[in-house]
Structure formats: C-alpha cells, structure tokens
Amino acid sequence: MNTAGPTEWFFDFISPFAYLQLEQFDRLPATLDIVPRPMVLGALLNHWGQKGPAEIGPKRVFTYRYALYRAQTLGITLRIPPAHPFNPIKxxxxxxxxxxxxxxxxRIFRHIWHDGHEVGSPEGFAALCEAMGCRDGLADVEAQQVKDLLRANTDRAISLGVFGAPTFVLDGELFWGEDATGMLLHCLREPGWLASDEVRRVSTLPVGIQRA
Incomplete structure (x- = not known):
C-alpha cells in the first residue's frame, strides 16, 4: 500500500459516526495527508439503491443507541440533535x-453533535452561521461554485465506489465507518495486509445467490 498520496475523507454532517471519527483524528499519523470531502450521503444512497439507517424503523433506534454507546465508550461527548435525520445540505x-x-x-460537527443544535431549519442554519462567525453564510451557501463543488465531491465519491459515510479512501481502498478507523491504522502499519492471500480470496468471492 503506497501512502505517498493524499487520503480523502468523505463525510456528511448527518452522520454521528463521521463526528465520532473526526474526534479520533489524533489517533492517525501526523504525516497522513487528509483531504476532507463534504458530500451528500442521500445522493450516494440513491445511487446504490439503499435505504439510510434512519429509514428502517428498528435500525434507526439501534443506530442512535449504538452511536451513543460508541461515544460513551470512547469518552466523546455526543448530544443527538432534536430531530434526525435532518437536511444537511446548507x-x-x-x-x-x-x-x-x-x-x-x-466546529460545524461539534455545533450539531456535541452541543445538540439543529441546523435543518432556516432558524437553525442562521444560528450555525452566527456560531461560525460567518456573517454572509446565508448568501455564501447559494453561490453556484459552492453548489458545484458539493456535487463534484459527491460524484467523485460515487466514482470511487464510496457507499456510506464516513469513508476514508487511501490508494483506491475504502475504509467505511467510524469502526474502520482501526482497520485503516492496521493497513498503514502493515501495508501488505490487503494483498495477503486470505484478504485477496475474500475480496473476490463469487456471488452464491441473488435476491429476485
């Protein structure tokens, strides 16, 4: 595994696990060149034909419980905002x-997931802009170049095979989810692991059966 290039980090503010992963960036080597890529998770789910965790009733409850459990286990403050999912676009x-x-x-993640503020409503977003010290935020987010870059990030994520958030992409390899942080660290320490015989075998297993 060649780690000379940048490591792209694809995320959406809608994900508590992206927040939890970001709060653990101090575990990553200081030499790792991380390039953040804000993207729209909903567009990825549409592309792959998936439902989000919050769209499946029992999974929604489990997801919030598991996020809270992970936060408490890791010693990270987590306060889930008053309604979820919310619109993260702005x-x-x-x-x-x-x-x-x-x-x-x-700072944006902590406003949402540490302090528990909602940002999906006009009032909530205005409060976020104020907290960020961005006086022109309401206008800035309507700039075409800003919209185009968010779309470009999302399109790039899809082109790389990203299917969820958060996801690290390093040398074309995907590390999905907060709980894959350890796997990323393992691959950085053991660069030949992904090329090992058993990993190669399970990466090319034939499909045994498909749903109609």
Missing amino acids: ALRLAIAMGSSLDVIR
Missing part, C-alpha cells in the same frame, strides 16, 4: 464556502 455548503478545513468542519 451545512455542507457552509463548510465548503468557509474553505473545508478540518477546523471549520470540526
């Missing part, structure tokens, strides 16, 4: 308008 555009730095992204 928050994603705001991150792009403000430069998509990890600092900006972290």
Whole structure:
C-alpha cells in the first residue's frame, strides 16, 4: 500500500459516526495527508439503491443507541440533535464556502453533535452561521461554485465506489465507518495486509445467490 498520496475523507454532517471519527483524528499519523470531502450521503444512497439507517424503523433506534454507546465508550461527548435525520445540505455548503478545513468542519460537527443544535431549519442554519462567525453564510451557501463543488465531491465519491459515510479512501481502498478507523491504522502499519492471500480470496468471492 503506497501512502505517498493524499487520503480523502468523505463525510456528511448527518452522520454521528463521521463526528465520532473526526474526534479520533489524533489517533492517525501526523504525516497522513487528509483531504476532507463534504458530500451528500442521500445522493450516494440513491445511487446504490439503499435505504439510510434512519429509514428502517428498528435500525434507526439501534443506530442512535449504538452511536451513543460508541461515544460513551470512547469518552466523546455526543448530544443527538432534536430531530434526525435532518437536511444537511446548507451545512455542507457552509463548510465548503468557509474553505473545508478540518477546523471549520470540526466546529460545524461539534455545533450539531456535541452541543445538540439543529441546523435543518432556516432558524437553525442562521444560528450555525452566527456560531461560525460567518456573517454572509446565508448568501455564501447559494453561490453556484459552492453548489458545484458539493456535487463534484459527491460524484467523485460515487466514482470511487464510496457507499456510506464516513469513508476514508487511501490508494483506491475504502475504509467505511467510524469502526474502520482501526482497520485503516492496521493497513498503514502493515501495508501488505490487503494483498495477503486470505484478504485477496475474500475480496473476490463469487456471488452464491441473488435476491429476485
């Protein structure tokens, strides 16, 4: 595994697991060149024909419980906003308008998932802009170049095979989910693991049966 190039991190503010993963970035090597990519998870789900976890009743309850469990296990403050799922589009555009730095992204995530604020309503988004110190945020998120970059990030995610959030993409390999952080670290320490015989075997298993 060649780690000379950047490591893309695809995320959506709608995901509590993206927040939990970001809060663990201090576990990653300082030499890792992380390029954040705000994207629209809903567009990915539509592309792959998937339902989101919150669209399946029992899975929705489990997802919130598991997110809370992970947060408590990791010692990370998590306060789920008052309604979920919510519309994350403007928050994603705001991150792009403000430069998509990890600092900006972290502050937005913490506003939502640490402090428990909603950002889907006009009032909630205006409060986010105020908290971020972005006086022109309401106008900035309507700029065509901002919209185009969010779409380009989402299209790139699809082209790379990304199917969920959060996802690291390193050398074309996908590491999906907060709980795959350890797998990414393992592959950085053991660069030959993905090329090992058993990993190669399970990566090319034939499909035994398909649903009609």
